[in-house]
Amino acid sequence: MKKNLKVIGKPIPKHDARSRITGEAVYGHDIVLPHMLHGVILRTEHPSAIIESIDVSAAKKLPGVVCVITADDVDVNNISYKRDHPILKKNEVNCIRDEIAAVAAETKEIARQALKLIKVKYKIRKGIYDPHEALKKDAPQINKFIGGKFSNKNIAETFHYEHGNLAEEKKKSAVTITRRFTLPRVTHACMATSNITAHYTKTDKKLLLYSSTQVPFLYQRDMAHALKMNPSDIRIIQPVIGGGFGSKLDMYPFEPICALLSIKTGRPVQILYSREEEFIASPTRQPMIIDLTVGADAKGNFTFREINIIKDNGAYTSWGATTPFVIMQAFSSLYKIPACCFDAMAVYTNNVFAGSFRGYGNPQATFALERMIDLLADELGMGKAEIRLLNANEKGEVTGQGLHYETCGHKECLETVIAKSHFKKKKSPEKSGRYKRGIGLASMLHVGGGAKIYRSDGCGTTVKIDPYGFCTVITGSTEIGQGSETVLAMMAAEELGIDLNKIKIINTDTDVKPWDVGVHASRTSFVAGNSLLGAIKILKEKLNKKAAQLLNTNDSYFDYENGNIYLQNTNGGEPANAKKNSVLKKNSEIPDSSFVKLDKVVREMHFGEPNELAIASYFYEPSSKFQDKTFKGNVSGTYAFASQSIEVEVDTYTGNVKVLDIYVAQDVGKVLNPLLLDGQIEGGILQGVGYALSEELLVKEGRILNPNFHNYKMLTAADIPNIHFYPVETNDKQGPYGAKGVGEAPLIPTAAAIANAVCNALAIELLDLPVTPEKILKALAEKEKLKKQTV
Amino acid sequence: MRERMKKVKSVQYPQHEISFILNGKKVSCKTKGSAVLLDVIRDVFELKGTKPGCHEGECGACTVLVDNVPVNSCLFLAVNADGKNILTVEGLLHADGTLDPVQESLVQNGAVQCGFCSSGMAMSLKALVHQYENAHPVAGEIKKGIPSRDEIKKHLEGNLCRCTGYVKILDAAEKLFLNNE
Numbered sequence: 005m006k007k008n009l010k011v012i013g014k015p016i017p018k019h020d021a022r023s024r025i026t027g028e029a030v031y032g033h034d035i036v037l038p039h040m041l042h043g044v045i046l047r048t049e050h051p052s053a054i055i056e057s058i059d060v061s062a063a064k065k066l067p068g069v070v071c072v073i074t075a076d077d078v079d080v081n082n083i084s085y086k087r088d089h090p091i092l093k094k095n096e097v098n099c100i101r102d103e104i105a106a107v108a109a110e111t112k113e114i115a116r117q118a119l120k121l122i123k124v125k126y127k128i129r130k131g132i133y134d135p136h137e138a139l140k141k142d143a144p145q146i147n148k149f150i151g152g153k154f155s156n157k158n159i160a161e162t163f164h165y166e167h168g169n170l171a172e173e174k175k176k177s178a179v180t181i182t183r184r185f186t187l188p189r190v191t192h193a194c195m196a197t198s199n200i201t202a203h204y205t206k207t208d209k210k211l212l213l214y215s216s217t218q219v220p221f222l223y224q225r226d227m228a229h230a231l232k233m234n235p236s237d238i239r240i241i242q243p244v245i246g247g248g249f250g251s252k253l254d255m256y257p258f259e260p261i262c263a264l265l266s267i268k269t270g271r272p273v274q275i276l277y278s279r280e281e282e283f284i285a286s287p288t289r290q291p292m293i294i295d296l297t298v299g300a301d302a303k304g305n306f307t308f309r310e311i312n313i314i315k316d317n318g319a320y321t322s323w324g325a326t327t328p329f330v331i332m333q334a335f336s337s338l339y340k341i342p343a344c345c346f347d348a349m350a351v352y353t354n355n356v357f358a359g360s361f362r363g364y365g366n367p368q369a370t371f372a373l374e375r376m377i378d379l380l381a382d383e384l385g386m387g388k389a390e391i392r393l394l395n396a397n398e399k400g401e402v403t404g405q406g407l408h409y410e411t412c413g414h415k416e417c418l419e420t421v422i423a424k425s426h427f428k429k430k431k432s433p434e435k436s437g438r439y440k441r442g443i444g445l446a447s448m449l450h451v452g453g454g455a456k457i458y459r460s461d462g463c464g465t466t467v468k469i470d471p472y473g474f475c476t477v478i479t480g481s482t483e484i485g486q487g488s489e490t491v492l493a494m495m496a497a498e499e500l501g502i503d504l505n506k507i508k509i510i511n512t513d514t515d516v517k518p519w520d521v522g523v524h525a526s527r528t529s530f531v532a533g534n535s536l537l538g539a540i541k542i543l544k545e546k547l548n549k550k551a552a553q554l555l556n557t558n559d560s561y562f563d564y565e566n567g568n569i570y571l572q573n574t575n576g577g578e579p580a581n582a583k584k585n586s587v588l589k590k591n592s593e594i595p596d597s598s599f600v601k602l603d604k605v606v607r608e609m610h611f612g613e614p615n616e617l618a619i620a621s622y623f624y625e626p627s628s629k630f631q632d633k634t635f636k637g638n639v640s641g642t643y644a645f646a647s648q649s650i651e652v653e654v655d656t657y658t659g660n661v662k663v664l665d666i667y668v669a670q671d672v673g674k675v676l677n678p679l680l681l682d683g684q685i686e687g688g689i690l691q692g693v694g695y696a697l698s699e700e701l702l703v704k705e706g707r708i709l710n711p712n713f714h715n716y717k718m719l720t721a722a723d724i725p726n727i728h729f730y731p732v733e734t735n736d737k738q739g740p741y742g743a744k745g746v747g748e749a750p751l752i753p754t755a756a757a758i759a760n761a762v763c764n765a766l767a768i769e770l771l772d773l774p775v776t777p778e779k780i781l782k783a784l785a786e787k788e789k790l791k792k793q794t795v
Numbered sequence: 796m797r798e799r800m801k802k803v804k805s806v807q808y809p810q811h812e813i814s815f816i817l818n819g820k821k822v823s824c825k826t827k828g829s830a831v832l833l834d835v836i837r838d839v840f841e842l843k844g845t846k847p848g849c850h851e852g853e854c855g856a857c858t859v860l861v862d863n864v865p866v867n868s869c870l871f872l873a874v875n876a877d878g879k880n881i882l883t884v885e886g887l888l889h890a891d892g893t894l895d896p897v898q899e900s901l902v903q904n905g906a907v908q909c910g911f912c913s914s915g916m917a918m919s920l921k922a923l924v925h926q927y928e929n930a931h932p933v934a935g936e937i938k939k940g941i942p943s944r945d946e947i948k949k950h951l952e953g954n955l956c957r958c959t960g961y962v963k964i965l966d967a968a969e970k971l972f973l974n975n976e
């Protein structure tokens with residue numbers, strides 16, 4: 005890798021932004037194929053019921069309807085990693101999302117009309133909407149496809165982790181605090197709703213899917229399993245994706261349903277969710293109840309954490325059930341913790357199921373543990389900054405779980421936001437007046453170099469250079485709006501010394517691109533970046549050889565710049581003086597023995613002996629370890645840290661919280677592109693503010709009460725606080741140019757810091773999200789009552 | 796405004812022949828009385844840059860300009876476009892492929908991530924530009940005002956974005972007006 009970076013670190017706008025702002029980019033909603041049908045799904049009217057009969061005869065007769073399917077018409081396997089989720093439901097329904105039938109018709113209107121003609125007879129049952137109810141002995145079994153594996157029939161998944169000597173550490177503790185935290189259901193609300201277009205061709209029995217999946221290769225395998233097909237007969241093309249945030253990490257029933265409609269009709273079929281359907285039927289962040297006990301010694305050193313989590317799994321399993329992988333890392337390894345005992349279980353209910361969402365359980369965990377640190381500090385009479393600094397993680401630390409912090413910016417992040425926000429001056433708020441200000445701190449730890457939750461966390465890349473000096477990068481990774489394409493193009497431009505606009509990225513077709521796990525765990529810049537750098541290294545060896553031949557030298561050190569390959573001055577570290585002269589010579593025809601044009605080298609490779617291509621492939625596998633059954637081991641190539649200090653103003657009359665300033669410092673390893681990095685930070689933080697204050701998918705008896713933007717309160721431009729961002733560069737040698745993953749981190753500590761700030765402002769204790777005006781007023785009223793009683 | 800449109804939507808019109816200017820060109824088509832402009836733009840004229848984020852008037856992704864005024868095209872009845880001048884994001888692009896300053900500013904300032912909200916954002920900002928270009932035509936001198944950041948925030952309140960946190964969008968808007976000065 006080069007030392008004097010010319011492209012990396014520059015604020016370069018997104019490579020594909022132009023096509024996205026002119027209407028040229030083709031999203032899933034924009035696809036129109038010849039002879040295409042429109043698919044719609046009939047969902048249950050009741051969250052828990054027996055299906056007595058389904059009558060589709062009237063729907064089938066409606067002119068323009070081409071196909072109607074129910075569970076009886078298809079031969080398929082269950083989906084989800086637990087295989088506990090039937091694509092079309094038969095005999096019974098267990099959640100308000102349940103798919104009962106699907107229609108393909110000539111127009112959307114006809115398809116929707118046909119849905120109304122399908123008659124389903126239900127026998128309504130009393131559902132179970134509280135995981136504690138579901139755990140009772142006499143509760144009926146909710147999911148019939150899994151059973152026997154756990155002590156209780158409604159347990160979907162359990163996790164147990166421990167390190168250190170819990171009993172010993174409890175003894176050492178001067179203070180011990182126990183609290184219960186409750187975290188809500190929130191949803192991704194991607195601006196583009198879920199969509200898929202399926203095209204099955206009967207002649208060759210191949211299925212082409214235009215899908216917004218974040219994990220095309222896992223998706224291909226899952227789809228094949230669901231449809232009982234050969235994975236290689238399924239080709240996934242990813243159109244431009246209108247937001248991901250983890251929502252597209254799993255395959256959901258609508259996707260194989262669309263494929264089935266296409267298989268049945270032999271015509272392309274498209275399913276687009278309405279916004280209401282998106283709110284009801286797309287996955288959510290896991291709601292959970294966290295029982296947490298923590299201790300500290302008299303000096304404020306943390307001693308232990310004991311955690312018990314119950315997660316509402318909903319009726320079927322999706323990736324939400326596996327979030328304890330990440331949650332336990334926060335509890336075991338954020339700040340120094342001598343002992344930790346962690347238990348989590350996901351419990352089936354008749355609620356909607358939870359999937360993965362940016363942060364993957366970490367925002368919930370961080371909320372509980374960072375709120376708790378404030379409570380500990382209060383109990384010990386310590387400063388909230390001091391207690392955090394005392395316990396902060398350090399470089400070189402190997403945590404109880406086995407995470408190895410080869411670089412660690414935790415302390416620096418904390419110190420930065422404490423200083424920049426004048427935390428210590430502001431921590432004692434005014435006691436009187438209607439508007440009260442408060443300030444809160446929180447940190448976070450997240451994987452920063454992928455996460456080896458599958459046996460491989462790798463990514464493949466092929467790089468080729470054409471005879472005109474343009475470079476094509478074929479990467480296994482996926483662009484979901486985060487800017488990974490741009491970062492990869494920048495790396496290629498940097499290493500090959502060619503203009504950014506000469507780099508093309510191909511990344512949307514499983515028939516073309518090499519294997520990759522997918523977009524998750526903030527891994528793309530790190531893993532796909534390293535993969536690309538590996539491929540370029542191999543390619544350069546080939547190019548160097550030919551360049552040496554053309555330049556008549558035995559030297560093997562070359563610089564790539566301005567579309568040329570320069571012979572390096574081997575006497576010193578600096579590139580050859582000849583290069584500077586050659587800039588002058590470049591435009592003239594004077595031959596120069598110190599450099600040769602890149603495109604010429606490629607042409608000579610093609611046309612001259614031994615006739616080879618300027619192409620190279622590389623598969624990068626991070627050095628991380630696949631964790632053992634006790635969940636110990638270095639699961640990521642590197643780790644990211646961040647701290648936020650947030651100042652709020654609370655209106656004590658209305659309970660409204662105004663977030664004034666957010667100071668954020670994040671260990672990003674190295675800034676690859678400050679413009680895109682800012683975008684990740686700001687976008688993540690605002691999602692965090694929404695999680696803290698306004699967003700909640702309200703569910704009553706299994707039904708979603710607010711399935712629209714009017715009642716599901718996402719923040720608007722008018723609500724944004726001032727964000728002050730300070731990147732911390734720890735230059736991790738594992739990362740491309742030293743970089744770590746950044747995508748998820750910004751939203752993780754935000755809700756915790758905001759809740760801490762509100763509690764600081766009002767001297768109340770909040771243990772639930774979102775922090776709504778109602779909750780604040782209630783807490784204030786209780787405080788008043790208590791005051792009166794004690795007077 | 797939104798409420799009123801919702802009511803209008805329930806009125807049934809007969810099949811209707813409409814003509815309007817779409818991105819500078821005169822066009823016409825037949826449409827049902829209940830059809831909304833968003834669907835006509837996307838399905839009849841196959842201009843897919845105007846995005847359907849909700850079809851309920853809540854997200855702004857479908858914003859287009861009708862006689863320079865921003866409307867949610869998902870609530871705007873197509874029949875009401877008759878005789879009007881409609882501008883969509885495709886119409887912002889200059890013939891030689893260069894972007895409108897609004898688009899260029901959004902691109903340069905990193906305001907486009909997934910991009911699904913971006914055409915709506917661009918159209919809303921374009922409307923703001925129009926407002927300001929024509930806002931203070933004092934006799935003898937055309938004064939070009941600059942909206943404050945708060946004013947821009949207010950103006951963009953109807954355009955949701957899940958990716959950017961709005962900061963870069965506001966930066967883009969501010970710089971656009973500064974450059975225009």
Ligand code: FES
Pocket residue numbers: 846847848849850851852853854855856857858867868869870
């Ligand atoms: S699609 Fe028109 S406002 Fe959302």
Ligand code: FES
Pocket residue numbers: 195246247485906907908909910911912913955956957958959
């Ligand atoms: S850029 Fe994705 S919604 Fe705005």
